Each structure stands twice: as C-alpha cells, then as structure tokens.
Amino acid sequence: MQKPLLVIGNKNYSSWSLRAWLMLKHAKVEFDELRIPLFVPGAKQKLLEISPAGMVPVYCEGELLVWDTLAIGEYLYETHHALWPADRAARARARSVSAEMHSGFVPLRKAMPMNIRALGRKVTSSAELEANIARIKTIWSELRKQYAAAGPWLFGQYSIADAMFAPVVFRFLTYGVSEHGAVDDYLLTVSRDPLIQPWLDASALEQEVIAASEVGRENKQ
Amino acid sequence: MQKPLLVIGNKNYSSWSLRAWLMLKHAKVEFDELRIPLFVPGAKQKLLEISPAGMVPVYCEGELLVWDTLAIGEYLYETHHALWPADRAARARARSVSAEMHSGFVPLRKAMPMNIRALGRKVTSSAELEANIARIKTIWSELRKQYAAAGPWLFGQYSIADAMFAPVVFRFLTYGVSEHGAVDDYLLTVSRDPLIQPWLDASALEQEVIAASEVGRENKQ
Numbered sequence A, B: 001m002q003k004p005l006l007v008i009g010n011k012n013y014s015s016w017s018l019r020a021w022l023m024l025k026h027a028k029v030e031f032d033e034l035r036i037p038l039f040v041p042g043a044k045q046k047l048l049e050i051s052p053a054g055m056v057p058v059y060c061e062g063e064l065l066v067w068d069t070l071a072i073g074e075y076l077y078e079t080h081h082a083l084w085p086a087d088r089a090a091r092a093r094a095r096s097v098s099a100e101m102h103s104g105f106v107p108l109r110k111a112m113p114m115n116i117r118a119l120g121r122k123v124t125s126s127a128e129l130e131a132n133i134a135r136i137k138t139i140w141s142e143l144r145k146q147y148a149a150a151g152p153w154l155f156g157q158y159s160i161a162d163a164m165f166a167p168v169v170f171r172f173l174t175y176g177v178s179e180h181g182a183v184d185d186y187l188l189t190v191s192r193d194p195l196i197q198p199w200l201d202a203s204a205l206e207q208e209v210i211a212a213s214e215v216g217r218e219n220k221q
Helices: A015-026 A043-050 A069-080 A088-103 A106-111 A127-150 A160-175 A182-191 A194-205 B015-026 B043-050 B069-080 B088-103 B106-111 B127-150 B160-175 B182-191 B194-205
Strands: A005-008 A032-035 A058-061 A064-066 B005-008 B032-035 B058-061 B064-066
Touching (some): A069 A088, A069 A160, A088 A127, A088 A160, A127 A182, B005 B015, B015 B160, B069 B160, B088 B160, B106 B127, B127 B182
16 A cells, blocks of 8 residues: 655755654654755645645645644544543643644744754844743643653653644754753753654755745854 | 633634634534633733633633634534534545634735624735635635535535634625635625524624724725
8 A cells, every 4th residue: 555645845944844744753654755845936836736725744645635734633643543642631731732833823933933953043032922932831841740750742642732842842942942941851852852863864964945944143152 | 510611802803712602502512601802901811810822712611721723623523523524534624624724824814804793895905815815715615516415514514614714704704705606605604604693793782993903995886
C-alpha cells in the first residue's frame, strides 16, 4: 500500500509544517514528504494543484486530503488512537490550548517568525508581544506543574499540544526568551526530542532564505 | 444538576460567541448564558476571572473550562455524538474547512467585521479580501453540490462547519456579498435557521456600539 504523503514548506521557516510533521512522527505513521519551498515563483500554484486551500501542510492518504494542522491531528487521533490525553477533561484542556495557539498569538507570530537555524536575535518588544509571551509561559508552567509525574510533555505524554507549541519553542530559542524553571526545561524537552532532530538538521542545510522571516538584530552580549 | 454555562460577548458583534452558541443549540444542550459586553472598561478583567485566555466564548461545565470554539465543538462531539459528519472522510474534510476558518480568512475578518443588525454597507475591496470571498464561495458551492441530497447544510446535516461559517453569512449579508445559486441559498439556510432567530433578535436589541466594528459606507442604490 502506498504510504501517506505530507506536503510541507521550508523546514527552517514553516511552523505549520513542523507541527503536522511532528504529529505524524509521534503517532508513528510512516509517510513520505513532499517539500515545496515557499515564497518563490510558482510555489502557490504548485500548492493549489494539490490542495484547494493553497496552504501547507497537506496530508494525503489515497483520495483523502486533510489540509489543516488541527484537522490532521484529529484525523490521527481517530485512526491511531494517539496524540490526545486519555482523560476527557485533560483532552478538552489540551484542545483548548492547542486551538488557542491555532487561532491566536498573532503579535508573537508576526514579531518572531520561526527561523530555526537563527540564534542570538533580538526583536523590538511591544505590550502585545510581551502579553503573548507571558500567556505562553503560564500555559507551559501550569501544565508542567500539574503533569510532571506523568512525563516530560505538557500533558505528561506527548500530545498535539506539544506539536502546536513546538514552533514557539524555536522562536523562544532564536529570539532569546527564557525563564528559569519549567519554561527552560520545556524548551530543552522539545528541542532535544529525538524525533525532531532530522527536521532540525534539514533546517540547517536548507539554502533558501525567506527575507520576511529574517528579522531581529544580532544580540551582542 | 446545574446547567452548563456559556460565556459570550455582544451578540451583534462577537462572531466566536455565535459559533459556540450555535453548536450548543444544534447539539441540543440546555445551557445558561453569561453575556459580557466587550471593549468596555473592566470587560477583559471579568473575562480573565473566568478563563485564563481572557477571550470569549468559554464553556463551563462543573469544574471543566473549555475556552476555544473548536475545542468546545470537539467536546460536544465527544459528549453528544453530534456535530461532525458520521463518515470519517467527510469528517476530516469538515474539520479541514472548519480549521481553515478558525485560523484563516484574516483579510475578510478585518475588513468585514460581523455586525449582524447592519445591512446595506459597502467596504473598500482588496485583492486579499476578494480572494477570501472567492475561496469561501468555492467551499460552500462544492459542499452544497456534493451533499445536496443529504440536507440543506454544508455536509447535509448540520455540523460544526456550519457554525464556523455562520458569522461569514452575516458578513456577506451586511456588506452585500452574494452569488446566485448555491451561495445565496446557503445565506438563506443559515439566516433562516429557526435555532438562530433568538440570537438575531437579541442582536437587534443590544444597545452597545463597538466603533471598530462599525465599518463601511451606506450602500446608496
């Protein structure tokens, strides 16, 4: 049988691609990848030929197309019985924080684009950006406190919530956001996840540069 | 047993509140409402006392808080076995279009804020806005064509996808977006839904005016 296919963008820059890719890896799905470098002539057309929404990621399994990250996560939950907490109340909470990330944190996403291989950058702060960062630190810290005994992830075991926040981890590392304790511990948990290493390696090797995502000044210590 | 509580914003303006409220109504949940008028002094503080994300809607059932519209939908799907199509592939597609609405269509959401009681408005067009409108028309038309025999909603029977697009219906009515055929039929299906009528009546009676949502010039015919 043909493997499912995940269509993704640049590994260094495409935060939504990373989220879906991590969900598939953690659900132990064997899949092929099709990487379409974004923001170059013809990229949008190529994507539109695959998916009507014209965005990455797209999950293709036979005739089935699933073209949004959260929808891919729910599909994997149904088919692989993985990726959401087993307890219903915890699952509702995991879906709440995941959806909060899915539709929100716009100031953070604009000011701090994912740029995995860049380190030591600083961006200009703003009240909205600081509020986003504070809220994310609170989410992580509260969950890690509650689920510490169950494992190193937000809800103990790996869940879609961890995939949803993974790009934020790399934003924090790129732009120097940290906080001693649960926040820093979680940055390490995500960035040292053995399953993510091939993605990080590939990000470092990509040659394309997306100018709009190259923001921040070098952080001279 | 105490009824669940749905915390919402202004009925005339709060598109996310409308979505969650419709899901509850169509899932036949008996619930109480707490309306917190938005963008007035103290509103954010009131919300933060209820929910850590500080946003509407919030669904409260005993100790359980669910604070995002999609997460509320998935919770209702689990507890009431309603609101997503029964077929797995259709469900994946319904989740894809719902998530596309959840995280996207930003130009449309900015240029055409929901303002249910306003009619006959025109806003300045843009390529991004037109692309959003075209994509939504395509989603509705293709789904209505495919599921016409199964019922009047996007996937035949009512689903979360219909709740997700309901505010877009009222945007189209306010700012004069229409298209003969499936699009106009769907505008009528949603706006004449018997379950939505109390919300529309309440919108008309609300006294608060949110200036930022009062956009567009009067459309002189």
